Amino acid sequence: METGSGRVVLVGAPLGNVGDASTRLRDVLASADVVAAEDTRRLARLARDLDVTVAGRVVSYFEGNEERRTPDLVDALRGGAVVAVVTDGGMPSVSDPGYRLVRAALEAGFGVTAVPGPSAVTTALALSGLPSDRFVFEGFLPRSGSARRARLRELAAEPRTLVLFEAPHRIGDALADLVGAFGADRPAAICRELTKTYEEVRRGTLAELADRAAADPPRGEITLVVGGAPVIVAARPDDDELRAAVARREAGGVSRRDAITAVAEEYGLRKREVYALVHAP
Known part of the structure; x- marks a missing residue:
């Protein structure tokens, strides 16, 4: 008040x-x-x-x-x-x-x-070419190498696009640690000096960006965008198992609509497909 x-x-x-x-x-x-x-x-x-x-x-x-x-x-x-x-x-x-x-x-x-x-966060996200429907803003990573690597291990399975700030003198080490934690092939973008005269967006895999940063270190204010971890979709169970999965969630207090949504997302199915199975006569 x-x-x-x-x-x-x-x-x-x-x-x-x-x-x-x-x-x-x-x-x-x-x-x-x-x-x-x-x-x-x-x-x-x-x-x-x-x-x-x-x-x-x-x-x-x-x-x-x-x-x-x-x-x-x-x-x-x-x-x-x-x-x-x-x-x-x-x-x-x-x-x-x-x-x-x-x-x-x-x-x-x-x-x-x-x-x-x-906003550097949303501007870089939009320019990165990476999925922007869901993202996580992590701010600055820890400065020390051990703390940074520990934090990246915690983030490695995050499926949403990740947005970070990083200082130019630490970007090389940060990219090397990202390769170690996320894998060499994870897509990413280095966005620097946004809206300024020397604006630049470098896109590629983490390994490619790390190699380029080693040869040509980016300068200025940097926003780093990293693609989320690939979502591994479980194999589709048979119809009876799908109905049972929805029923288990309902028994746990979840509404039928939310249970159907959760099961559809877990198995990479359309919600209407699971809905039709649950409501089939």
């Missing part, structure tokens, strides 16, 4: 091309009482490129001071301030500063809204 007029506005900033800035982004930067910026110099450059005057108080808000500065921003909310959060690019709180303030504002009863904008 909201208790005051103060509110947080998460501002989706351009990833690189200033032409992607929305009218609402301009309006919020110009009117917010406080602008919490991941990099105040980049904010100043963005405002200059947009011909916007930031009239409110500008404070730095990045990983190193986020925890310490959040209480001050909540105090500003109590005074009725509109606090805009802007990162170097993309949506705040998605692997960027903002999450702590969102939680603190909500717990204190203040509203949180967003000015939608560019």
